[in-house]
Every structure is written in structure tokens, then in C-alpha cells.
Amino acid sequence: MDSGTLLSGRYRLDRPIDSGAMGAVWRARDERLDRDVAVKVLLPGLDGAGERFEREAKTLASLKGPNYVEVYDFGEELDGDRTVHYLVMELVEGVSLARLLAREERLDADRAMRIVAEAADALGAAHRRGIVHRDVKPANLLIDADDRVRVVDFGISLLVDRSRLTDSKEVLGTVPYVSPERLRNQDVTGSSDLYSLGAVAYECLTGAPPFPAQDPMAVIHSHLYEEPPPLPETVPPPVASVVSRSLRKDPAERWESGEVLAEACRLAATGEIAVPPPAPAAPAAVPDGERPRSRKRLALLTIATVLAAAVLGVVVWSPWTGDGPLGPGAGEESSLADADEAAGEPTATGTGSPSASAFETESPAAEESESAAEGGSEGGGSEGDAEETHGGEEEQEQPDEPKSGTTELPRVTGMTTFEARDYLEGEGFSNVVPDVGYYMISPEPAHCAVVQQFPSAGSTVDYADQVTLSYHSRNAEGTTCEW
Structure with missing residues (x-):
């Protein structure tokens, strides 16, 4: 498309405003109604994108409110031997948040919270209609001439409980802002948008997304397994707590809805909100930094209890059968796996979990108790039997020390x-x-x-x-x- 092109005998293209993976947005003139409009023209040659583009038109047309862009028209135009799809929208005079951040680098906490609150309100309203945006990022948040936030580009949105327009295995979105569940191809809900909005809030306050590495694979790994670097000390604690909760890996621990997040942002800006508790999820009472250590302590305590009960069982009842005290049939391995799952730790052996190290540490003691019990039952506890048993223990192979360094x-x-x-x-x-x-x-x-x-x-x-x-x-x- 070139400047001066007339679409459907009505919309004359003036100059391009922005461009993306699916198309370009033009400033245009509606010659029938004599007004300026924005026209989004789909790039040719995108398989299946026409249907997705039509969905964007219908999605935007269904959303009403001050934080959206109004849709006027949708159509198609023959351009030689190809069909060009276009979407006519309200022309918003303003700037995207991406360009605003490029110019100002970062925003003060009050302004950042106001922008995030307005975006959260808009997303919350969309979520109530079963619409998940799936590509929340600074470029898709416009700041209009009245300093009001507009959420745009619902081109890859997902209408919950309706047919998908993309393969379920296809990861769509922008890597610095994509949620962990999107990367794992799990069910996507409005909570995924709130994670992305949390990443936007983080960038507003610091000038960079939570994981700004240039290698996309490193960014993906960080979204899945790492916590964002702490926000600067200049960020008020209530504001930092709002952003932190938005970026929880578990969707159940994030804000319950866009409206709840919006209210938290407004309260944080006034200093009226304390560090908010996570949504009901286990274990909510333990601070984030203490959670891994608490889980390990719980797992180790459970292991110690299981092993103590096992040793007592040898003395009071009878020796184990099988390959050893922790071998098949003993019951301890499944009990420990259950304990690990309750503590939130991996249950696979050999992964460096507390359970594996505890087994390696405690097994010789359990074997010593077993040998003593066998000596007492078979030999009546004579001195010769005791010496023979002791000699057998010295000949047992000790487990290899794990490598370090x-x-x-x-x-x-x-x-x-x-x-x-x-x-x-x-x-x-x-x-x-x-x-x-x-x-x-x-x-x-x-x-x-x-x-x-x-x-x-x-x-x-x-x-x-x-x-x-x-x-x-x-x-x-x-x-x-x-x-």
C-alpha cells in the first residue's frame, strides 16, 4: 500500500503511523464522513491471518469504554491478484508507552501506578467478557492527548471456551513480557495478562523489563525459573509489593482480577497499602525468600521422622526384607515422595533435593541398626556374634561423595x-x-x-x-x- 491509496472508495491512506508483525497502521481520511481515522492494513501472505484479523475487529468492537480504541469499520480490498484486509479505528492522538519510555527511560512511581491501574481496569473488563489479550506490552498501551491509557492490538487475543485461531502449541506474544504458563503451553487465563502487565510496571520503574537479556532463550529460562532482580530502593515498598505479586510464577498467587490489581495500584500510589498477602495458596504465611528454606526444613524433618520410625520398627518387630532398609518394599521411598510433594520439592532421586542427600547420609545408620537387630535375634547377642557383625559393617562400601566445584x-x-x-x-x-x-x-x-x-x-x-x-x-x- 502507498500513500494516497483509496480503500473501498472511502478511506484514503495518508502516512504510516506504526507497523508490526501482522500489518501496518496508517493515518487516513474518511472521505465520506470527513474525519481522520486510523486504518490497520494486514500484510499479504500471512496464512490464516485474515480470520485472526477479523476476530480482532469483532473483539475490539465488543469492548466499550474509555480505555479502548473505538472500531468503525472492517473490510477487504482487491489489490491486483491479492485481497487486502483492513480495520478502521478511532485515531488516537498520543504516544505509545514504549516510545514514552524510550524518551524518558523510566517513570516515577505515582505515574507508573496510574498507567498500570488504567490498563488493569481495561484488561479486567475484557477478561469478564472471556477475552484474554495475550500480548500486553508497552507498545500496545497508548497514552492519548488527555493522558489516558488505551489498550490496543487484540490481534492474538484468545476468547476463552471458544475455538482457537492458533495451534495450541504455538507460543504467541513478546518474550520479555510473556508469562510462565504461556511458555509451558498451559491454560491461559486473564492472570497471564496480569503477569505481562507486571513486567510492564517493572519496566516503567526501572527502564528495563524484569529479564532484559538479549538472548531470547535466556529470557525464557528466567521467566520460568528465576525471580526478577529487586526493584530499586527508591521505589516505595507498597509499589514494589504490587509489582512483585503480579510477577509470581504461580497464577494462583497473583492478583485475583484486573480490577483488584487496579485498586492495589491506586492505594500503593498513596501509600495506603501494605505488602499484600498472596491469593489463597500454600504456604501463604511464609515470605518468598524463606519459602525454599522452609520447604527443605519440612522435608528433612519428615525424612528424619520416617527414618526414626523405620529404625524403631527394626528393633521392636523384625528386620526388613529386600535389598536393604531403603530398598523396594520398605515403604519409605513412597512416604518420602509424598512428603517432598507436600513440601513442593522434586521427588525424583538424583536431583540434588534434600531427600536425596538425607537418604545418603542416614542410610549407613539405618543399616547399622538392621545389622544389630539381626545379630541380636539370630545369635542371642553373644560377643562373637557382635564382633562378626561389626566386622561386616567395616567391609560395607560407603556411598561415593558427590562432586563439588x-x-x-x-x-x-x-x-x-x-x-x-x-x-x-x-x-x-x-x-x-x-x-x-x-x-x-x-x-x-x-x-x-x-x-x-x-x-x-x-x-x-x-x-x-x-x-x-x-x-x-x-x-x-x-x-x-x-x-
């Missing part, structure tokens, strides 16, 4: 998750974790094939560092790729 992480992409785990654990890495992949790759990888690894191959890591294996799963196979 740093080393270069080998490449395991292309292996199955189980092959990669066995190889890495054989090299001394004690914290190998599987995670389902989220990539569209052609040709499709084999079932359970490791597509990406974090950290990347060749990185210098500690043997105890977590190594995440992101794998591809073919649902038709029906077998798990995790342990």
Missing part, C-alpha cells in the same frame, strides 16, 4: 531425557530436571528428545547447579519423559 557443562541435546540424565549424573551433576518443551520445530523431534538445555552447553557451572532438560513430547506416544 565447577566444570564445563557437556552438550546433551538430541539425547532422550533419560539418556541425558544418566549421562549427566554419571559425570557428577546432581540436579538434573526435565521440563516439557515449547518449541515449534520441523521436522518434529523424537519423543522425549532434549531440544534445549539450561544452562547451555559449554557453560561453567557448579556440579550442584540445576540443569534443566527441555524436551519434546509427542502426545500420541502416551509415555512420560520425566522421572
